Each structure stands twice: as C-alpha cells, then as structure tokens.
Amino acid sequence: MDPYVNICICITPGADISDDRIAKDLAVAESIWHPITFQIQEVIVLNELFRFSDREISYKNSIQSQEKLASFFQTCVNEAPECDLYICYIGSDYFKETAVIACAYSLAKQQQLTGYIVLTNSAAPMKNIYTLAHEIGHILFTRRIHGKLTHADPHSPTGSEHHPSPTNLMYPIVPRPENVHIHSLLTAEQKTLSLQSSLLQRKKQ
Numbered sequence: 001m002d003p004y005v006n007i008c009i010c011i012t013p014g015a016d017i018s019d020d021r022i023a024k025d026l027a028v029a030e031s032i033w034h035p036i037t038f039q040i041q042e043v044i045v046l047n048e049l050f051r052f053s054d055r056e057i058s059y060k061n062s063i064q065s066q067e068k069l070a071s072f073f074q075t076c077v078n079e080a081p082e083c084d085l086y087i088c089y090i091g092s093d094y095f096k097e098t099a100v101i102a103c104a105y106s107l108a109k110q111q112q113l114t115g116y117i118v119l120t121n122s123a124a125p126m127k128n129i130y131t132l133a134h135e136i137g138h139i140l141f142t143r144r145i146h147g148k149l150t151h152a153d154p155h156s157p158t159g160s161e162h163h164p165s166p167t168n169l170m171y172p173i174v175p176r177p178e179n180v181h182i183h184s185l186l187t188a189e190q191k192t193l194s195l196q197s198s199l200l201q202r203k204k205q
Contacts, residue, residue, distance in 0.1 A: 014091020
C-alpha cells in the first residue's frame with residue numbers, strides 16, 4: 001500500500017472553489033509528492049462565524065494568539081477527528097503580511113502531529129497551482145530533531161524551511177508552472193525526507 005495522508009477539506013464562506021479547484025490542487029500535489037496520496041475523509045463547510053477577511057490572519061503570530069483561527073481549527077478537528085491534515089480554503093485574498101496567500105501550521109499534541117494549511121482565494125489561479133503542494137511540503141518536513149520540532153528543508157544550510165533555489169518547490173516564492181516543470185520541483189533528498197513524515201499511513205483501509 002502506497003503511503004497516504006488522511007485529509008479533511010474545510011471550506012469557509014466566500015472561498016473560491018470553482019473550476020474543480022480542490023481536485024486540481026490535490027492532483028498536482030499528488031503528482032509532485034508521488035507516491036504519497038491525499039485521501040479525503042471529510043469535507044466540512046463552515047458557517048458565517050468563520051468568514052475571514054483580508055489581513056485578518058497572520059502567519060507570523062501564533063495560532064493561540066488568534067482566537068478565531070484557533071476556534072476554526074478546533075471546529076474542523078471536532079468534526080473530523082480522524083484526519084491528520086486539514087486543508088482550509090478561506091474567502092480572503094491575503095494574510096496580514098503583504099502578499100502572503102497561503103500558510104502551513106503544524107501542531108504537536110501528546111507527540112501527535114497535526115497539519116493545517118490555509119489557502120486564500122489568491123492561491124486559486126493556475127499560476128499559483130503549486131501553492132498547496134508547497135504548503136504540504138512544510139507539513140511533511142515537520143519532524144523532531146533532538147526532541148525539538150523543526151520543518152527545515154533538507155538543503156537549507158541555515159535550518160530555514162525554504163530551499164535556496166528559485167526553481168525548487170520549497171523556495172520562499174513558489175515557482176510558477178510555466179517556469180518549472182512539475183517533475184523538476186523536488187530533489188531526491190526532499191522526496192526521501194517526505195516519506196519519513198509521521199503523518200503518513202500505510203495500512204490497508
């Protein structure tokens with residue numbers, strides 16, 4: 001059985017999911033992170049309480065300091081507790097930080113890792129189709145080294161979570177499909193590291 005991640009799709013008011021966006025995002029992510037697949041266990045559509053506006057979410061501030069975001073993630077977990085990764089489509093275009101259109105968070109509880117990815121509507125156009133795969137990379141690279149959580153890229157000399165090459169999927173500015181072919185985005189080391197993620201399931205369903 002190929003490795004897979006149990007995922008939950010969370011859709012908030014105003015999120016643009018037209019043109020089969022979610023299916024396309026996942027197909028591209030699976031093509032890039034092959035042989036890992038992403039198995040949808042649950043799709044949650046949230047109510048107006050979780051309508052997010054531009055600049056409402058910060059990727060630099062902790063989740064705990066952002067009450068609405070923390071409540072949003074907790075609501076998703078309560079509705080789909082068996083999932084390991086929650087992919088959240090929100091109705092705003094940007095985070096508080098200028099030009100940030102997506103973010104990945106990893107939370108550890110009782111040694112158990114859970115991943116959360118937030119994608120804005122600005123991540124929807126085809127030019128940004130690698131965005132989800134990039135954020136999944138941050139989640140797959142999250143691991144413990146000497147008891148501490150890190151999500152450093154295997155090629156980063158400084159322990160950064162980003163890769164130094166602009167043609168790599170994990171570069172801070174995600175490459176566009178017209179510039180980098182889908183199968184040239186990752187190195188062998190990155191693929192090897194992704195396959196060691198604690199989020200991967202291998203048992204037969």
